[in-house]
Structures are given as C-alpha cells and as structure tokens.
Amino acid sequence: MIKALVAGRKHSNQEIAGLINRARGDATNDINSGRISNIKNGQIKKYFATPAASAAELDQFMENVRPLALGDDGPLSPARLTKLLPVKLGLPNSLAITETDQIECKKSVNFIMKTIAAFCNNKGGYFVFGVENGTFNIIGLSDDKFEKYDLNKLNQNIRDQLGIGLDIYTKIHIINGKKLGIVYVAPAHTKPVITIHNTGDMAQGHIYYRYPGEDRLISPTDLQRLIEQRVQQLSQTILSKHLTNIMRFGVENAAVINLATGEIDGKAGSFLIDEALLPQISFLKDGEFVEQSGAPTLKLGLGLITSS
Structure with a gap:
C-alpha cells in the first residue's frame, strides 16, 4: 500500500505515514516518514x-482511512467549525468564544511549537488564524500565506523538537466573507510527548499540556493519568497479540511460559525448565535468525515424565 501511495504522488511522506498509522490503529507500531x-x-x-497495491485496493484503503478531520462529523467538518466558532449575536465580526484548552487564536499565521506540544498531549486543538486574540474580533487573512505554508517543513520542525510525528490538518473557513485559516492538531498516538531540545520558551525533557487559555508544564495528576493510559494501551496491545497467536495456533497447541519460574503451562499439562537453564534462553524474532559459528545453543529434550 505504501508503494501505491508513493507512486500516486498526491501525498507527502508525512501524510502517508499518518494514513498507514491510522489504518494500523496501533500506536506501538507507528511507522515514520523516514521509513x-x-x-x-x-x-x-x-x-x-x-x-x-492495485488502483482498486488503493481506493478501498483510502475510503477506509478517510481522514477523521475531513469527515462529515470530523474536527474540520463545516458543522463542527460552525459550532466551535459561533458569531456574537448582533456583532457579525466578532466570535462568541474564549481561548479554551482546544482553541488558540492568532491574528496572523504563526505556529507556536509549545502550543502544538500542549495540544497533542491533551485532546488535540485548533489554531484559528485571522482572529484577534483577546477581543476575538474577526480580522481575516488578506493574503495567501496560509495556503502556501509549507506543512512538510512544519512536520519536520515537530519531529526535530518533539521527536514524534503528528497528524495535522488544515482548512479555510469563511465567516461573513472573511477568510480564516484553521489548523487542527490531533492528539498524539503515544503520550506523553516530551521535548527533546532547548529551544525558544521550551526546555529539553519537559512535558507541556494544554489548559484553558494557556500552555504550561503538565500537572502531576494529569501526568499520572497519561502514564496510566499508556500502560493500559500497551497492555491491551500485548494481550491482543497473544490472543491472536493463540487463535492462530489453536488453544490446544498454545502454552504459557513463566520466565521467572521456568513453568510452562498448557491445555495438555505443565512441565518445568530447570532454573539453571533459564538464563541461557534467548528468543528470536521469526524470520530474523542468523546463525553464528560457535554461538551457544540451548537444546531442550522433552521426554516422558513420570512421578515416583
């Protein structure tokens, strides 16, 4: 599928990575634009x-992973933006909003990396360009700077400063004839996102989080919640993988090994590996074994075990 997307020349490497990762739905197995x-x-x-992939397969893939942000009920859908950016009654050039944990208004196009980091660590958020901060008056964008903004460069800056790829979507939104530039930053696949360089007002190793109207260091409570979500996500991924293998091999052919005690337990029964042999056991990824001359091998001979 990646080869078909590349050949189509309609998507950047970052966009292709986003499509593939969305289709996989597994944050622990994300692919990056370098791959x-x-x-x-x-x-x-x-x-x-x-x-x-064939043209038909590519069409089906694109239909299945149609960006959520651009869908009929997605973050950048007309209905969602109309609800997100209501106009004040009797004041058609002013928005009836405040800066929340999801909205950051700017008079002109100006991406703040700290805000991007804060958005992606929370539930995502919007840059609204063409609206004056504080008064929320609709100024509009008079030039085509927003349309010509190099998103590939932005994505590279995000990788350089945050060490992760993010899903970012843009859209022009018109209110009373004035053009606004909307940028949606999706939540990160894997949280927390940690800054990897000292730059501007960001410090290396810090975790920024979006709170109503501000980007600041994450609170201990919110950090604990992100860690718990990360552990739960990883546990679900590992459990899902094991269940898939059990179903593939058959319950009657599957067993569980306890590497601490050496006990192997399955439907047919249980047996023990001598604890002295446990440190010698290594696991190889299927298809990636390379034989090395003289490398030690642990051979387990299984025979009839009788009780005395």
Missing part, C-alpha cells in the same frame, strides 16, 4: 519483491 523514504528509494531489501 516511507527508505521504501520509496528502494533501500529496504525485504520489500523489493512486494508489488504496489
């Missing part, structure tokens, strides 16, 4: 023989 570049340039040998 897209490697596949595009033929630098990964195991993908050489993999053909590109």
